[in-house]
Amino acid sequence: MSKITTIPPVRFLAILALYYVAVFNLPLWIFVQHGLEKQGQFSLWFVVSLPIFLWAALAFIFSLVSPRPLLKIIFIPLTLLSSIVFFAGWKLGVVFDYGMMENIFQTNPAEASMYFNLASMLAFALSGVLPAYLIWKLKFTVQPIKTAVKHRAIFMLSLLVIIGLIAACFMKSYLAFGRNNDEIKRLVVPTYFIGSLAKYINRTYIETPLPYTQLGVDAKVTSTKATPNLMVLVVGETARAQNSAYYGYSQNTNPYTAKYPLQVFADVSSCGTATAVSLPCMFSRFNREQYNARKAKAQDNVIDVLDHAGVNVLWMDNDSGCKGVCSRVKRVTISLDSDPALCNGTSCLDQVLVNALDNALTELTDNNTLIVLHIMGSHGPTYYQRYPEAQRHFTPDCQRSDIQNCEHEALVNTYDNTLVYTDYILSEVIKRLETVKGYDTAMLYLSDHGESLGEMGLYLHGTPYAVAPKEQTHIPLLTWFSKAFLQENHLSLACIEEQAKTGHFSHDNLFDTLLGLFNISSEAYQPAQDMLAVCRQ
DSSP states (O other): OHHHHEEOHHHHHHHHHHHIIIIITHHHHHHHHHHHHHHOOOOHHHHHHHHHHHHHHHHHHHHHHOOGGGHHHHHHHHHHHHHHHHHHHHHHOOOOOHHHHHHHHTOOHHHHHTTOOHHHHHHHIIIIIHHHHHHHHOEEOOOOHHHHHHHHHHHHHHHHHHHHHHHHHHHHHHHHHHHHOGGGGGGOTTHHHHHHHHHHHIIIIISOOOOOBOOOTTOEEOOOOSSOEEEEEEEESSOOGGGOGGGTOSSOOOTTGGGSOOEEOSEEEOSOSSHHHHHHHHHSSSOGGGOOHHHHHTBOOHHHHHHHTTOEEEEEESSSOOTTTTTTSEEEEOOTTSOTTTBOSSOBOTHHHHHHHHHHHTTOOSSOEEEEEEOOTTOSSOGGGSSOGGGOOSSSOOOSSOGGGSOHHHHHHHHHHHHHHHHHHHHHHHHHHHHOSSSEEEEEEEESOOOEESGGGOEESOOOGGGOOHHHHBOOEEEEEOHHHHHHTTBOHHHHHHHHHHOEEEGGGHHHHHHHHTTEEOTTOOGGGOTTGGGBO
C-alpha cells in the first residue's frame, strides 16, 4: 500500500497539473473550440500544443510556489475551490473576475444556499472532494534537500524548455488567437480566479482606506410648494427588459400595472452585471466608466445628499443588503423569519416589503420623503421561490435550482412568473401612493442588472461587463407620477413620455434624476445627467 500512496513531489505536481488541464479547464477548451470554429483555418499542431502549453505553465507555477511540506496545505483547498469554479463556469458560464469576487464576499449564507443542489454537490464531490481526499492520503517521498532541489530544478527547467519551444513554433498563432479571443485568460483555472481573489483581498482588507469625503453638504430644497414630495424608489433584482411586456415581449408579464399610466424608458443600461457592483454604482456620483468601489465607499452617495437636504430617507431591504449605500440613513432589513406565510427561512416574498411600506406610510412626517424598497425580484437560481402559487401564470415552470438542467421553455416561464409577481408588487405600491393624503406622490422602478437564461450557454449574471450580453445589461426603468406631483413640481408629462421613448439612459442618470425630482440645488447636482431636467417648465 505504501508503494501506491508514496510519490515524489515532482511527479505529483506533474499529475496534478494534468488533472487541472483535463478537468478544471474544460470550460476553457469548450471556449477554444468555439474560437477555432470561428477562426476557420488553423494548424492542427497549434491545437495540439494548447493543452501541452497550459500543462507546462501550470506545472511550473505549482512547482514554484509549493515546497514539499506545503503541498497538501496548498493543493487541497485549491482543488476544492477550483472544483467550484469549474462547475460554475462549465454549467452556468460564470466568470470569476474581481466583480464576481465582490459579489461572492457580499453574499449572505441564505443567498448562497440557493446555489446548492444535487448536480452541484455531486460535481463538487467527484471533481473536488474526491481528489482532495486522495491528496490528503498521499505520502510524498522524503529526499535530501540537495536532491529535492536538483529534481525540482530539472523539472522546472524542462517545463521552461517546453514552453519556449511552443512559443518559438507558434508565437504568431497564440498572439492572433489571444487577440481575437481576449476573454480566454478569464477561463484559466486556477490562475485567473486566484488573481481576482488576491486583488479583492488586497483592495478590501490590505489597502489603506481613502479619506472620507462628504458631497452635497450645501444641498437644499428650492421648491416652496405647500405639499411635500413622497417618492417610492423600487430597486429591482435581476430583471431584464427583454422579458417585459412593456418592451415588446410576447408574454404578458405586466398584467397588474397595465391599468396605470406608466412611463416606460426604452433604452436603459445597468452599471454592472451583479448587485455588488450595480447597487453602489447607481447611487454613487461616479459614472460607470469612472466607477471605482474603493473611491465610491470613501464619499457620499445620492442617498446622503438627499439626507443633507433634509429629505427623510428610509431604506427597506428584502434582498442581500444595501452594500453600504444606506449605512448613514434609517434602514429596515426584513428578517427571514419575519412572516411564516411569506418567508421560508432562506428568503421572503416581496409582499413583506409592501406590508412594511404600509407601516412606514402611517409614520410619515410633513417633510419630503424617499422610501427605497430593495426587492428580491427575480433573484436566481431559485426563481420558483420568488412568487406564490397565485402568481404562477406561466406553466410548465421549473421547480429546481439547477436551472441548466431545466427545459428552456420551463426555465423562461419560471423567470417570467417572477416578473409578473414584481409587476404585482409595483401595482400594490402605486395603489397605496394613490391614497396617501397630503403628499405629491411618485414611484420609480429600475433593476440592478439583467439575467441570462441559457443564451450563448450563459446563465444567471455577473459576466464581465466588456463581454456581457445585452440580456444582462438592458434593464427596465418605469415611472409613475400622480397628477399633483407633475403639477406641483412643474413637470410636463408629454415631455417625460418623449424622453422615455427616445432617450438613452443608464444607472449614471439616477443620482441627478433623484435630486431633480426633489427640487434640490447643490454643487453635486449635474442637470445634464438628470433624465427629466428638460421636462421642468
